[in-house]
Amino acid sequence: MSNSNFTRRGLLKTSAMAGGALAMPTIFSGAAWGAGYMNEPTGSTVTLGFNVPQSGPYADEGADELRAYELAVEHLNGGGDGGMMNTFSSKALKGNGILGKKVEFVTGDTQTKSDAARASAKSMIEKDGAVMITGGSSSGVAIAVQGLCQEAGVIFMAGLTHSNDTTGKDKKANGFRHFFNGYMSAAALAPVLEARYGTDRTAYHLTADYTWGWTQQESIQAATEAMGWQTANNVLTPLATTDFSAYVAPVLNSGADVLVLNHYGGNMVNSLTSAVQFGLREKQVNGKDFEIVVPLYSRLMARGAGENVKGIFGSTNWHWSLTDEGSKAFVKSFGEKYGFPPSQAAHTVYCQTMLYADAAERAGTFNPCGIAQALEGFKFDGLGNGETEYRAEDHQCFKDVLVVKGKDNPTSEFDLLEIVEITPRAQVEYAVDHAMFAGGDLGSCNPGA
Amino acid sequence: MLGLEKKDTSLLIIVAILTMFAPFILNPFPEGSALAQFNAGYPDLMQRFVIFGIFAIGFNILFGLTGYLSFGHAAFLGIGSYSAVWMFKLLGYNIIPGIVLSVITSGLFALLIGYISLRRSGIYFSILTLAFAQMSFALAYSVLTPLTNGETGLQVYNSDPQYFHSENMPNIPHLFGAKMQGTYSLEMGPWSFDFNTGYYLCAIIMLGMFYLAIRIFRSPFGLMLKAIKTNQTRMNYTGLNPRPYTLAAFVISGMYAGLAGGLMASMDPLAGAERMQWTASGEVVLMTILGGAGTLIGPVLGAGFIKYFENIFSKINDTVLHQWFAFLPDGMENFVITIIHPFVGKGWHLTLGLLFMAVVIFLPGGLVEGGQRITAALRRRAGRSGRSGDDASSTDTTPAE
Numbered sequence: 063m064s065n066s067n068f069t070r071r072g073l074l075k076t077s078a079m080a081g082g083a084l085a086m087p088t089i090f091s092g093a094a095w096g097a098g099y100m101n102e103p104t105g106s107t108v109t110l111g112f113n114v115p116q117s118g119p120y121a122d123e124g125a126d127e128l129r130a131y132e133l134a135v136e137h138l139n140g141g142g143d144g145g146m147m148n149t150f151s152s153k154a155l156k157g158n159g160i161l162g163k164k165v166e167f168v169t170g171d172t173q174t175k176s177d178a179a180r181a182s183a184k185s186m187i188e189k190d191g192a193v194m195i196t197g198g199s200s201s202g203v204a205i206a207v208q209g210l211c212q213e214a215g216v217i218f219m220a221g222l223t224h225s226n227d228t229t230g231k232d233k234k235a236n237g238f239r240h241f242f243n244g245y246m247s248a249a250a251l252a253p254v255l256e257a258r259y260g261t262d263r264t265a266y267h268l269t270a271d272y273t274w275g276w277t278q279q280e281s282i283q284a285a286t287e288a289m290g291w292q293t294a295n296n297v298l299t300p301l302a303t304t305d306f307s308a309y310v311a312p313v314l315n316s317g318a319d320v321l322v323l324n325h326y327g328g329n330m331v332n333s334l335t336s337a338v339q340f341g342l343r344e345k346q347v348n349g350k351d352f353e354i355v356v357p358l359y360s361r362l363m364a365r366g367a368g369e370n371v372k373g374i375f376g377s378t379n380w381h382w383s384l385t386d387e388g389s390k391a392f393v394k395s396f397g398e399k400y401g402f403p404p405s406q407a408a409h410t411v412y413c414q415t416m417l418y419a420d421a422a423e424r425a426g427t428f429n430p431c432g433i434a435q436a437l438e439g440f441k442f443d444g445l446g447n448g449e450t451e452y453r454a455e456d457h458q459c460f461k462d463v464l465v466v467k468g469k470d471n472p473t474s475e476f477d478l479l480e481i482v483e484i485t486p487r488a489q490v491e492y493a494v495d496h497a498m499f500a501g502g503d504l505g506s507c508n509p510g511a
Numbered sequence: 512m513l514g515l516e517k518k519d520t521s522l523l524i525i526v527a528i529l530t531m532f533a534p535f536i537l538n539p540f541p542e543g544s545a546l547a548q549f550n551a552g553y554p555d556l557m558q559r560f561v562i563f564g565i566f567a568i569g570f571n572i573l574f575g576l577t578g579y580l581s582f583g584h585a586a587f588l589g590i591g592s593y594s595a596v597w598m599f600k601l602l603g604y605n606i607i608p609g610i611v612l613s614v615i616t617s618g619l620f621a622l623l624i625g626y627i628s629l630r631r632s633g634i635y636f637s638i639l640t641l642a643f644a645q646m647s648f649a650l651a652y653s654v655l656t657p658l659t660n661g662e663t664g665l666q667v668y669n670s671d672p673q674y675f676h677s678e679n680m681p682n683i684p685h686l687f688g689a690k691m692q693g694t695y696s697l698e699m700g701p702w703s704f705d706f707n708t709g710y711y712l713c714a715i716i717m718l719g720m721f722y723l724a725i726r727i728f729r730s731p732f733g734l735m736l737k738a739i740k741t742n743q744t745r746m747n748y749t750g751l752n753p754r755p756y757t758l759a760a761f762v763i764s765g766m767y768a769g770l771a772g773g774l775m776a777s778m779d780p781l782a783g784a785e786r787m788q789w790t791a792s793g794e795v796v797l798m799t800i801l802g803g804a805g806t807l808i809g810p811v812l813g814a815g816f817i818k819y820f821e822n823i824f825s826k827i828n829d830t831v832l833h834q835w836f837a838f839l840p841d842g843m844e845n846f847v848i849t850i851i852h853p854f855v856g857k858g859w860h861l862t863l864g865l866l867f868m869a870v871v872i873f874l875p876g877g878l879v880e881g882g883q884r885i886t887a888a889l890r891r892r893a894g895r896s897g898r899s900g901d902d903a904s905s906t907d908t909t910p911a912e
Contacts, residue, residue: 116857169828171857176664176783184555184779185822188694188705202663206781209666213683213692213780231668271653272662300653301662503669 099429100215100510101191108163111192118174119328120199122362123407130408134415138165145395149388149444154423176206183207193428201225201274208237215510217430219414222407226277229458230499235507238457241410247357247377248281250463250485261290266318271298279324294318306333319347321354331366338370362405364478371468378464380409389446413445431507455494519725530714534704541701554707556822558778560815561717562771567798567810568724569767573760575805578740582637583644587617587765589787591772596665596782603676604684606777617769625761651784664783684777709778803877812878820863827855
């Protein structure tokens, strides 16, 4: 039982205590972060945070990213054969860590959930003193973590994120993306589809229901409609879906003759398998063979989907069968360490780590503002994609895009995709204020101090 | 003091001391040492401790007192978060309007959901709340995308109106200019202690909520709720209608959850739909049972326990294990690591599951019962050597359902 004995004296005492307690936090407000910038490395080491999905629909990509990160750290610290450090056009890296500091890393699981990814990134920044966060195999997660890094004042080097929004309406001054995006995929893919399937087609879209799916679908719909295709329908599917038969069945009677799967990772494997099981590929609609298109392709997905990917078109950021010096060096050192070729996810995060390290060397500091300055407008070559530029206005890399096709006669379990065309950079480039990217604001770089 | 009995006052003081000195207590190992892995005194995790503490205290008012097991409490947490972020988007980054609105909206939702769900009791009530929570999750995840930004999560953009925002105010959540992120690090030799504004704000609010919970537990209203748990039929026969009491308890605990959600958004201005999923609802049930349902301090302990596992054990990867066992011969090292591997890192759920089973089987009253058994054992030993023991172990523990 409570004993309610409210006296004047008691009330005064209580309110004085409460007032004092409320005033407490304000005494800390001024002294926040005395250092020059967030997590300035003071010892002989520098810590990077690798935040990748180790569970959920993108776990395969996450595992491969982690392998590439470990390889990159080994190369930066002077171990192994140096990989793409030898072919990189910038020669600032010496194999003695970054700015003479040995590179160490911490890892975290994003679970492909924005909340979990931010919690994991926060603990890397606050507990482990990470000066840069990188990773993410989902655009939703990448955007969430990019926002966090902007607030906290560390650099975010985006991993596999393909949504237009990452460097469009959600772009941030502390965030950088090497990977290509939905608009580029659509721009590269459309001419190839036109040449193979003609201009009189009706497309049915199945789209992963989050930022990447939305912008990917918007891009490919605009590009195909520009060449005369019709769009029958666009159905959004939740990211956590594993059984797509309910979504595939209606396609049969929709009158569409092309199915566009705006899915990635485990989603794409399941939806493609469903579509093939429903016999879509043997069907004839409007007197034409039914076709399936997967705008964003990766070897890991092709392996997951097995036989079903044969003859299906898509686009990719990079593929291990490329024969330039950078790609060969990377495939060789990755293959020697792990026994199989790297995926595009592995490639992009390896490049991002190298680009960050190189920018730090050239800037002579780990200060996010210095690094941002060194990366903005940076032109480089030798990292497997030919000549590439980090555009200063939106922190997006511009480079050639590969259009690929599921191989009809694979020679090994890794030889699943063949390159149909290398679309030159000029064809996939767009203005900073393009309608699909408008509405964002880069803001100014935040060193966190 | 403060209208509390002596025992409750000392409990409140103990909790106050623990929360105020948490930066010291949670960082016992010097930085750079091998055990620094187990330090939990960084701002984000400390904030989580107290925020989930509030969530669990609120849940315990419903579950611990009335025995109604709600499986959908995460919905209110999510609603609170979305309300707070919307206030940031519309009004500006001061956290007061956000927190106030989050409590109000979650209270309204709790009133609606409670009014319908409380027409049934027992397992049917649990299923109804679960259904409502999953409905809210589906709405937030895809249907209400313009309002919630779906899977990406609701966040604040530079282009948002923010009517009360001005140039000289910080561009992150703040309380009249005091940034929630602001951290003062105290270096003492190899030790480093972080004092974070956001943490202390949450901690003070949690203390207030803890005090409120004690008052509710000891009030005639609380006694009525306990009566509902003990024997609802008998209450009906005495001519008392239990429905208003349970509904009030449901709304209060919903508001607690909303407050926790609002605070979460204030510490990190992003609201994702995942925090409304059924796994999040299950988590608060685990916290309460693990700590001790129906006890005052139990839920807070349970919340701290689970969050510690989630954030610390999940970060022990193979590289860390190799560092620890580097002294063993190679074959032994790999063998030991193979054994431990499934229980740390990604496998932290497994460890937590085993611990949860052990607690439920051997300590049905949760961690609180464990604590009481230890003190009782110590007192018996002290009693044998000195005066004959007054066995005070019969403090009111209520076993978990």
